Amino acid sequence: MLWIALYFPALSLDWIERRFPKMLIPAIAVTVRKRNQTSIQQANKPAQERGVMAGQPLASALAVFPDLVIMEQDPHEERKALQQAVYAALRFTPNIAMQNNGLIAEVSGSLKLFGGLKKLCQSLNRAVTAQGLQFSAGIAPTATGAGLLARSAQPGTVINGKGEEFRILLDALPVNLLESAQLHLDVIRGIGCKTLADLRRLPRGGIARRFDPDLPAELDRAYGDSPDPQKWFEAPEDFQQKMKMMGLVENTALLLVPARRMVEQMCGWLASRHAAVSAFSFILHHEHSLRQPHKFTPVNIRLSEQGSDPAHLMLLLRARLERTKIVAPVCELELTADEIAAGADSNLELFPTVQSEATSLNRFIEKLSSRLGPEAITGLKVVSDHRPECSQRLELSAMGGLNRFSKREAKAQIIQPESPRPAWLMETPLELKVQRGQPIYGSPLKLLAGPERIEAGWWDDAAVARDYFIAENDQGQLLWIYRERNPVEKDKGNKGGNWYLQGLFG
Amino acid sequence: MPPAPLSLSQIEARFKSRIWRGNAWGASDDPVISSGFQELDKELPGGGWPTRNLMELLLSAEGLGEIRLLSRALGEITRSERNILLVAPPYIPYMHAWEHQGIDSHRVVLVRACKPAERLWALEQGIRSAAFGAIIGWLPEASQQATRKLQILSRTAAGLVFLFRPARAQFESSAAPLRILLNPVRGHSHTLSLYLLKRRGAPFVLPVRIPPPQAAIFSRPAELKPVLAPLTN
Numbered sequence: 073m074l075w076i077a078l079y080f081p082a083l084s085l086d087w088i089e090r091r092f093p094k095m096l097i098p099a100i101a102v103t104v105r106k107r108n109q110t111s112i113q114q115a116n117k118p119a120q121e122r123g124v125m126a127g128q129p130l131a132s133a134l135a136v137f138p139d140l141v142i143m144e145q146d147p148h149e150e151r152k153a154l155q156q157a158v159y160a161a162l163r164f165t166p167n168i169a170m171q172n173n174g175l176i177a178e179v180s181g182s183l184k185l186f187g188g189l190k191k192l193c194q195s196l197n198r199a200v201t202a203q204g205l206q207f208s209a210g211i212a213p214t215a216t217g218a219g220l221l222a223r224s225a226q227p228g229t230v231i232n233g234k235g236e237e238f239r240i241l242l243d244a245l246p247v248n249l250l251e252s253a254q255l256h257l258d259v260i261r262g263i264g265c266k267t268l269a270d271l272r273r274l275p276r277g278g279i280a281r282r283f284d285p286d287l288p289a290e291l292d293r294a295y296g297d298s299p300d301p302q303k304w305f306e307a308p309e310d311f312q313q314k315m316k317m318m319g320l321v322e323n324t325a326l327l328l329v330p331a332r333r334m335v336e337q338m339c340g341w342l343a344s345r346h347a348a349v350s351a352f353s354f355i356l357h358h359e360h361s362l363r364q365p366h367k368f369t370p371v372n373i374r375l376s377e378q379g380s381d382p383a384h385l386m387l388l389l390r391a392r393l394e395r396t397k398i399v400a401p402v403c404e405l406e407l408t409a410d411e412i413a414a415g416a417d418s419n420l421e422l423f424p425t426v427q428s429e430a431t432s433l434n435r436f437i438e439k440l441s442s443r444l445g446p447e448a449i450t451g452l453k454v455v456s457d458h459r460p461e462c463s464q465r466l467e468l469s470a471m472g473g474l475n476r477f478s479k480r481e482a483k484a485q486i487i488q489p490e491s492p493r494p495a496w497l498m499e500t501p502l503e504l505k506v507q508r509g510q511p512i513y514g515s516p517l518k519l520l521a522g523p524e525r526i527e528a529g530w531w532d533d534a535a536v537a538r539d540y541f542i543a544e545n546d547q548g549q550l551l552w553i554y555r556e557r558n559p560v561e562k563d564k565g566n567k568g569g570n571w572y573l574q575g576l577f578g
Numbered sequence: 579m580p581p582a583p584l585s586l587s588q589i590e591a592r593f594k595s596r597i598w599r600g601n602a603w604g605a606s607d608d609p610v611i612s613s614g615f616q617e618l619d620k621e622l623p624g625g626g627w628p629t630r631n632l633m634e635l636l637l638s639a640e641g642l643g644e645i646r647l648l649s650r651a652l653g654e655i656t657r658s659e660r661n662i663l664l665v666a667p668p669y670i671p672y673m674h675a676w677e678h679q680g681i682d683s684h685r686v687v688l689v690r691a692c693k694p695a696e697r698l699w700a701l702e703q704g705i706r707s708a709a710f711g712a713i714i715g716w717l718p719e720a721s722q723q724a725t726r727k728l729q730i731l732s733r734t735a736a737g738l739v740f741l742f743r744p745a746r747a748q749f750e751s752s753a754a755p756l757r758i759l760l761n762p763v764r765g766h767s768h769t770l771s772l773y774l775l776k777r778r779g780a781p782f783v784l785p786v787r788i789p790p791p792q793a794a795i796f797s798r799p800a801e802l803k804p805v806l807a808p809l810t811n
Binding site: 432433435436437439440443444447448449450451452453454460463464466486487492493494495496497498499514547548549550551575576577578 | 674761
């Protein structure tokens, strides 16, 4: 067993600070009420620079710095922030237990997948830091031991107690880290016990009788002498996270940081359920007021193929957010996994195969349609019709519309005309000027071949009667032009209708 | 004692992929896809369209036969079940005609983007994606930085990258290692002449001629009835 424990020393501050954009963090202090007196429990860096210190009564802190932002300690919010850190860490191991101000993760099963302890540690570090939380970490073969090491570490550092030196490291830890020793710290210090090693040298029975029966048991668990069962965090059935903003945000760029945090939480949740998301919605809640009617703006994203990669999901969300107009200031964000499907991402492949190409095509389509709009990327479906404008349909290729129908069916749709067809078609036929009976496009056109008559569509309302010619101009362009025929007026001596350019032989 | 200096032939042998003589073709490790035209393959370094490189095709107007020039390579790509991406083509591709030239229309993906920045972005994404065997983009105005960026990206591309640009761009510098100017041949309708403006290796001055397609259809004088203008050659 190998445990990584994370300890969040400044959780009560972090959950407030991370709601601000990084550049705009004010001086904040968290207060706690004890026996009719409110005192500062923790102050952040800007506040400490102004002279606000932990333990100060609130009144004196305000006297030092009147503009201090004061928040009361909120265990509920702290718990929520801790839970979000657990979500982020679930990507790396399913076995995570929540503790007071910390979490412990059992990682022995994940080492190989993530490329060893060092890499795993780095990824975990990055994921939890991205949630806007400060922490210190400890690695040990026992859960309690890892927790003790994490508590003793400086913020932002890791103590690696894997292997031989684990007991030596534990021996040197101060007694005040032990949970069950908190009430008896004065006495224990008074009898000359400073470290865990000192405490272990005393007779067990005596310690249990004088201090706390749990004290020797906790020591045993830390050193691995007795079993240490954990209650694993269980991911809920569905994912819905809300995040309040500290101010009103009108700029999508400022939403990206919290959005990324939420997407990473969702991906952790997905990983723990061995699932991938196929549709999710990101909802921007607006401040409720009588003047503006919009309560929220939903951003619904549907994936052509389920995915659980935070970078990919974030890319889609970001592209959509950039196109979304924010009608009113945003005060809260919400992310919901609407549809999930079993099975995570496909296995990694060494060489691209047809299967992986289809996947990357789907990804490409998603990426483009989320930035340029779904109508920007299409395939063309051939239809058996001799009228050029009816002979193919743009097919929106989002949602895997490409390659859906069978090849044989498609081959049957291709018309086999007598004369060649141009590679390019005009959006609408372009009427050509006529000079001395000769159509002009760039220069007078020379007819090379034709006519080929296309008379079709009498069965629907778009009947055409045209004589097609292949023509060339001085630039060397080969053109597909036609003259309209009107069968009714033909007898009246009308020489023929207008000339139109419909295609180019590319 | 310092090691003996390498002889010229030793140097050439050792740095084979990085040194080429000015009078010979550049040999490169990039796999090629045959253009399907022997005359052209002979003149292209490596003997075909090189993958992992940006190729610029310059032409004064559409409709000279540019798709026909690519059609055999594109057909080969779709037959090996890979996709073709068209970014911002100037007209709608007429899929029946593409099918006649042997290109599977279901493998063609069309991106329509108006703004130059969006076109460039879509092109970059296409090059980055592993999904395409050929990426063809139309960029009427492409800066030198844009072509440089595309060329760098193309080094990692999985397929052919073609860029169609107007003929006037031949006077601008470009990072593409292969640049070809497409011209019609006067008097021979739909014969293309290709000037290799730039290639790895010795410059090539004479144009390559690509014969007209479906020669039978275009040269069937018996069936051609000049309707308005007499056929003159």
